[in-house]
Every structure is written in C-alpha cells, then in structure tokens.
Amino acid sequence: MDDLYPPIQVRAEGMLDVGDGHRIYCQEAGNPDGKPVVVLHGGPGSGISPMARRHFDPEAYRIILFDQRGAGRSTPHIGTPDVDLSANTLWHLVADMEKLRERLNLDQWQLFGGSWGATLALAYAETHPSRVSEIILRGVFTVRRGELDWIYNGGAANLFPREWEDFLAPIPEDRRDDPLSAYRELVYHPDRAIRERAAIAWSTWEGAIVCLRPDPAFHNQYASPEFAVTFARLALHYFCHGAWLEEGQLIREAGKLSGIPGVIVQGRYDAVCPPATAYELHRAWPDSKLELVEAAGHAVTDPGMLAALREATDSFRSP
Structure with missing residues (x-):
C-alpha cells in the first residue's frame, strides 16, 4: 500500500456528548495546527478504521475522525438490547458533526467520505456549505430507491448470482419481493441466533461484491459476527427509512455546493455503487472533478483507488 502514508498514531481521543443520550467517540491525529479534515466512515456502522488516517499527510493535516451514533465506541451501541433508534437518523449525524466542529473551534473543515460516508458528507455540506473548505468522495451513494434496488433487490444479482x-x-420465500423489510425484521428478531445468522448473511453479501476481484480478507471481515451485527442493523435502520431523505434530494440540491472544490473518486466497475450516481453528482456540482478509476470496484484498496485519493488529499493540503 505504497499510496498510503505510514501508520499515523492517534494524538488525542475522547467522548463528546451530543444529546439524546448519545456520546460519540472522537479521535485526532496529525498536525494540531494543520488543515482540518474530518473523515466520515461508511456503513452505516463500520466505525473508525486506522487506515483512514493514512490518506493524509500528517505534517499538513489535522485529521479528525469519529464513530457515528450506534457504531464503534460510541454509546449506546446498536448491539445494545432494545436500543432506542428514534434519535439515530442522518440529520442527527449532521448535527453531531456541527457540535464536533464547534467543540474544536474550527471555522471550516475538509470532508472526506466513501460510500455511506459520501452520503453523510453531501448531507452536511448541503446543510452547512459555509463550513466546508473542500470535499473528497469515493464510491458515491445517495440512498435513492434505484440505488437501493440495485444492491438489495436484484440488480447486482446479475453479476453475482450464487452470492x-x-x-x-x-x-x-413469500417475503423475497422486499428483502430490505424482511431483513430488518430478521436482524431485530428476539432470538439471538436468528438475528446473528441474518446479519452475517446480509453483511457477507456486501463483502462479496465490494471488491473487483474476490478478497478473502474482506469476506472474513464482513462475515465476522461482531462486524456484521452492527453493520446490518444500522444499515437496515437507515435504508428502510430512505435515510430520511426525499427521493433524489442530495443530487437535486447539489447546486448548494457551488464554490466548494471537490474530487469524486469512483471505480469504473463498482458493483455496490455504480458510476452513474457519481456522474450525476459531478454534473450537478459545478466545482467537482470526477476521477474514474478504470481497474477498480468499490473497495478503497482496489487498484488505483488509493493513489487517486492520495492525489486528491495532497492537492488540497495547503491552507
């Protein structure tokens, strides 16, 4: 992984009380006087990854990461029995980001997010455009009905029939016309064995289609019960509600990003988030640059993805 910076240690960490009974776990790394960037993890539910810090020059960037509500080390965790999800929506996450920015006394910060992290980045930037210096997105996902149907209602099945x-x-069999709602019932089933089996099947599906070529490491990660339960439960909670977005909202309101420079890094053969969405966003966002990586799928480690992301972060590292 020569296109990543060497491992970057956490410089500061702590919990931020964001209200509604939620506390989010936060990290900082890199230069405390550097250019602020906030890393938005995917899923929803995947949590902070140490590798995410390595996209940035630690001499130039103040790198900020946090576990979104319900994920990672934030509390209450999605795995908590009878967890209340009423205060866990996209707009709660946007508000959490503002609380974090204010707590850190930042006027602006760069946004960096892939997949679901791209969704959150767009929602935040369209709500608070004056607080965003630049945006870097990977594998764009905007939670439109067609995007969900592609992944979870038979679209990608044309490429991965056995999986x-x-x-x-x-x-x-009588519930397979609506896999999302069926799976949501299963992963919240009172029987632990049923909900764990369903969560692993849900998560393993995405693990199977995320890479351009099969990768056992991804399969093992997505099939792990600890990862799968958080990933499946949060994803289904969000997707069954359309992420609390109007249909097509993030693309339709992309004009609000005018004046914010950005780079969209997209795998040509992304089977999770096909390039059409990234292209539509690029057309609607006047200051964006689309980098189509020809030999890549959805995974950040696919050929060419890390190099394109490093080029993007390096291009924006000056104040």
Whole structure:
C-alpha cells in the first residue's frame, strides 16, 4: 500500500456528548495546527478504521475522525438490547458533526467520505456549505430507491448470482419481493441466533461484491459476527427509512455546493455503487472533478483507488 502514508498514531481521543443520550467517540491525529479534515466512515456502522488516517499527510493535516451514533465506541451501541433508534437518523449525524466542529473551534473543515460516508458528507455540506473548505468522495451513494434496488433487490444479482442466492436464503420465500423489510425484521428478531445468522448473511453479501476481484480478507471481515451485527442493523435502520431523505434530494440540491472544490473518486466497475450516481453528482456540482478509476470496484484498496485519493488529499493540503 505504497499510496498510503505510514501508520499515523492517534494524538488525542475522547467522548463528546451530543444529546439524546448519545456520546460519540472522537479521535485526532496529525498536525494540531494543520488543515482540518474530518473523515466520515461508511456503513452505516463500520466505525473508525486506522487506515483512514493514512490518506493524509500528517505534517499538513489535522485529521479528525469519529464513530457515528450506534457504531464503534460510541454509546449506546446498536448491539445494545432494545436500543432506542428514534434519535439515530442522518440529520442527527449532521448535527453531531456541527457540535464536533464547534467543540474544536474550527471555522471550516475538509470532508472526506466513501460510500455511506459520501452520503453523510453531501448531507452536511448541503446543510452547512459555509463550513466546508473542500470535499473528497469515493464510491458515491445517495440512498435513492434505484440505488437501493440495485444492491438489495436484484440488480447486482446479475453479476453475482450464487452470492445473491446465499443472500436470499434466510428470507422466507413469500417475503423475497422486499428483502430490505424482511431483513430488518430478521436482524431485530428476539432470538439471538436468528438475528446473528441474518446479519452475517446480509453483511457477507456486501463483502462479496465490494471488491473487483474476490478478497478473502474482506469476506472474513464482513462475515465476522461482531462486524456484521452492527453493520446490518444500522444499515437496515437507515435504508428502510430512505435515510430520511426525499427521493433524489442530495443530487437535486447539489447546486448548494457551488464554490466548494471537490474530487469524486469512483471505480469504473463498482458493483455496490455504480458510476452513474457519481456522474450525476459531478454534473450537478459545478466545482467537482470526477476521477474514474478504470481497474477498480468499490473497495478503497482496489487498484488505483488509493493513489487517486492520495492525489486528491495532497492537492488540497495547503491552507
């Protein structure tokens, strides 16, 4: 992984009380006087990754990361029995980001997010454009109905038929016309064995389609019960509510990003978030640059993705 900076240690960490009974875990790394960038993890539910810090020159950037509500070390965790999800929505996450920015006394910060992290970045930037210096996105996802249908209602099944069959296996045959709602019932089932089996099947499906070529490391990560339960439960909570977005909202309101420079890094063969969405966003966002990585899928480690992301962060590292 020569296109990553060497491992970067956490310089500061702590919990931020964001209200509604939630506390989010936060980290800082790099130069405390550097250019602020906030890293928005995917999922929803995947949590902070140490590798995420390595996209940035630690001499130039003040690198800020946090676990979104319900994920990672934030509390209450999605795995908590009978967890209350009423205060865990996209707009709560946007508000959490503002609380964090204010707590850090930052006038502006750069946004960096992939997949679901790109969704959150767009929602925040369209709500608080004056607080954003630049945006770097990877594998754009905007939670439109067609995007959800592609992943979870048979679109990607045309490319991965055997894996799709495994994905459908936990669902009763009479419920397979709506996998999202069926899976949501399963991963919140009172029987632990049922909900864990469903979560692993849900997560393994995405692990199977995330890379351009099969990667056992991704499969093992996504099939791990500890990862899968958080990933599946939060994702289904968000996706079954359309992430509390109007249909097409993030693309339709991309004009609000005018004046904010950005780079969209997109794998040509992304089977999770096909390039059409990234292209539509690029057309609607006047100050964006689209970098289509020809030999890549959705995974950040696919060929060419890390190099394109480092080029983007390096291009914006000056104040």
